[in-house]
Amino acid sequence: MTDREPQDLLEPLIAELPWRANRRPPQLQAHDPTPIARIAPWLTAVAASFLVLVGVHLSADHRQEPAVVLAEQASARSQPDDLPRYVLLVSADGRLRLYPVPEDTHPKSATP
Amino acid sequence: MRDLLDDIYREHQQALFSLALSVTRHPASAEDAGQAAFTRLLGRRTPPTGDVRAYVFASVRNAAIDQQRRRGRDGKTCASMFEPAESSPPDADVLADEQQRRLRDAIDQLPAPQREAVILKALGGLSHEQVARITGQSPNTVASRYRRALEKLRGALGDEP
Numbered sequence: 694m695t696d697r698e699p700q701d702l703l704e705p706l707i708a709e710l711p712w713r714a715n716r717r718p719p720q721l722q723a724h725d726p727t728p729i730a731r732i733a734p735w736l737t738a739v740a741a742s743f744l745v746l747v748g749v750h751l752s753a754d755h756r757q758e759p760a761v762v763l764a765e766q767a768s769a770r771s772q773p774d775d776l777p778r779y780v781l782l783v784s785a786d787g788r789l790r791l792y793p794v795p796e797d798t799h800p801k802s803a804t805p
Numbered sequence: 806m807r808d809l810l811d812d813i814y815r816e817h818q819q820a821l822f823s824l825a826l827s828v829t830r831h832p833a834s835a836e837d838a839g840q841a842a843f844t845r846l847l848g849r850r851t852p853p854t855g856d857v858r859a860y861v862f863a864s865v866r867n868a869a870i871d872q873q874r875r876r877g878r879d880g881k882t883c884a885s886m887f888e889p890a891e892s893s894p895p896d897a898d899v900l901a902d903e904q905q906r907r908l909r910d911a912i913d914q915l916p917a918p919q920r921e922a923v924i925l926k927a928l929g930g931l932s933h934e935q936v937a938r939i940t941g942q943s944p945n946t947v948a949s950r951y952r953r954a955l956e957k958l959r960g961a962l963g964d965e966p
Contacts, residue, residue: 703955707927710909711888715822717836719843721811
């Protein structure tokens with residue numbers, strides 16, 4: 694070491710003492726990242742982008758035209774010949790809501 | 806970065822461990838401190854700049870202080886910084902053994918800041934400037950602590966009254 698100061702005569706004696714040894718040295722080599730760990734940040738970024746895209750897509754869908762019908766109104770089940778007047782849908786804010794089927798699009802209302 | 810840390814560890818492993826042990830006075834905690842410090846250093850995205858050697862020593866010291874805080878006053882501490890003395894063979898240099906024993910005892914009895922200065926200077930081969938950077942003290946304070954520590958050690962060896 695170039696910046697080493699002049700040694701005191703005691704220093705070699707001190708260095709030769711039987712200092713207590715480290716029985717469990719740090720694992721410097723074991724830290725090598727696995728291939729999965731190396732691409733993990735990329736995977737995370739891709740997954741996050743995918744989820745954002747899906748979310749945007751679904752929100753846009755729900756704002757315009759409900760796409761997922763989860764259940765029919767109970768009254769519809771009691772009248773087999775009747776079509777459901779309400780549908781349970783995922784709204785744009787992500788909640789489940791009952792939406793009335795518009796009269797003009799309801800097949801029954803179109804019947805003369 | 807890993808190669809640099811590996812080199813620093815190989816060169817200074819005894820001083821690094823003794824520094825941690827001087828803080829914790831508990832071998833397992835000192836080992837944990839070394840592990841924690843190097844794991845943190847290896848996980849850094851950007852390598853430390855400047856005096857990396859001093860940075861590694863400071864990291865181990867900080868990790869040891871953390872370990873010590875976590876442990877509190879619980880648990881056993883080791884009284885000595887040195888391996889338990891083995892029985893000397895019949896042809897051993899009795900005078901040298903006695904001198905070594907006195908030196909060990911004197912180091913064990915030093916106040917912590919002085920012992921730290923001895924470990925970093927005499928065992929780690931670091932400069933006063935580097936020790937100052939590691940301990941957060943001024944180089945003058947470090948030099949003065951080290952000088953006082955050596956005086957005590959000389960006194961224990963009978964070199965000085």
